[in-house]
Amino acid sequence: MSFQAYLDTIEAKTGLTPRQLVDIGKERGYDDPAVKATVIVEWLKDDYGLGRGHAMALVHVIKNGPTISTKHVGTDGVHRDESEQLWLDGAATNPARH
Template sequence: MSFQAYLDAAEKKTGHTPQELVDQAHARGFGSETKAGEILAWLADDHGLGRGHGMAVVHVIKNGAGISDKHVGTSGTHSDEADVLRLDGIANR
């Protein structure tokens, strides 16, 4: 599953775009210095997200939309189309 696919699945599960989740997290004071476990607990408690989908959201909360180009344009299961993730929601594509 690509990084973007994890974010899209998280959106479907929560009803919130990735950007909305990032904004909620930042409003709670979560950011680059926050431990992943703290963010994961919030995502599980408030949004019902498990660890896999939660870690994708944790990445964008802590690091922004940019990802490593390691899998960009590859044919593997973790292939992404670009090194910048779409956070604006599935409906905006």
Template sequence: MSFQAYLDNIEDKTGLTPRQFIELAKERGFEGPTLKAGPVLEWLKEDHGLGRGHGMALVHIFKNGAKISDKHVGSDGTHRDDSDALWLDGKNNRPRPGRGRRTPAVNQPESSCSAPVTAVGTQTP
């Protein structure tokens, strides 16, 4: 299963997009590169019924933002992803190639600033 598919499954299970989870995590102080997974996994299990695999996918975005390794990008394996940038704004809002909308490379809502998100709460200049 691809990383993006994990996030889409989380949305199916909870009704919340990854971006909504980021906001909930920020309210609890769960953000940044030094974040420890244990308390986050406990919260996600207790409040949202998510197991370790789905929880660790969210921990990754809470710590690192939407960027993932390009190890599986373009591969033909079961863990392949189409991009090294995850789409965080809901699977039904994801731009589709060839439909006149921008690609998810920046992965931000249309109304936000143009600086790409690198980790939760930080932006590149």
């Protein structure tokens, strides 16, 4: 599953765009480098029912922003992404999908 697919699934499960969840996380101070991933994972599990893999995708975006490694960009593996920039504003508005 691509990184973007994780974010799209999170949106489908929670009804919130990745950007909305990132903003909530930042309001809670989870973008502070001192905050451990386990704290964020627990929040996402308790409040939104997300599993560890999906939660860790959001941890990355909360902590590092929407840029990902180019390791899988343009490859043909199952973890491939179209771009190193993740789309956070909802699957329906993603220009790469249209």
